[in-house]
Amino acid sequence: NAGVTQTPKFQVLKTGQSMTLQCAQDMNHEYMSWYRQDPGMGLRLIHYSVGAGITDQGEVPNGYNVSRSTTEDFPLRLLSAAPSQTSVYFCASSGASHSYNEQFFGPGTRLTVL
């Protein structure tokens, strides 16, 4: 099992550009989520999904869109990048096979917006 994979590992954008951060899991987990982590801070929930076709907002959803067309994939789209979105982005998944509260995290995408 690859677990949770994220691409790209690093990305630099200019203000106003858009891009998609990819996340995939091969554990057949129902629950997937996106967090952002700013330097020296904890993780903040952006969006989450409880299954294919179902998504909802977390604490800091503004400026981001998500979709969940399959169980495996949960991409995060930045609509118009802003310097305030410079952060490390983590995708996570969990499901009934372990415990919903036992989230498996990807390695992260380090995003810089100039």
Add this chain to the structure above:
Amino acid sequence: LAKTTQPISMDSYEGQEVNITCSHNNIATNDYITWYQQFPSQGPRFIIQGYKTKVTNEVASLFIPADRKSSTLSLPRVSLSDTAVYYCLVGDLSNDYKLSFGAGTTVTVRA
């Protein structure tokens, strides 16, 4: 979401036991207590979860008193590689779908 309070930082030495206490006064009946560990430049990693009393696994122990308003993560005989940030989370993703990570506790283990 239940709010949690934990110390910002703790120092220890190799071979000692480290105990991190988390306060969660407004924990709900359905909430579990979950702890994660995060190393620099990595995603968090699940350590342990409990509902009440004591839970132990190969990595840590979790002590939860009867009123469940606090919990203590115990790391036995720490090594340098246990230097990390430890997060206490309270909730139940199977019901609430949201768990909140606070600032965590930075544990530094010295030789």
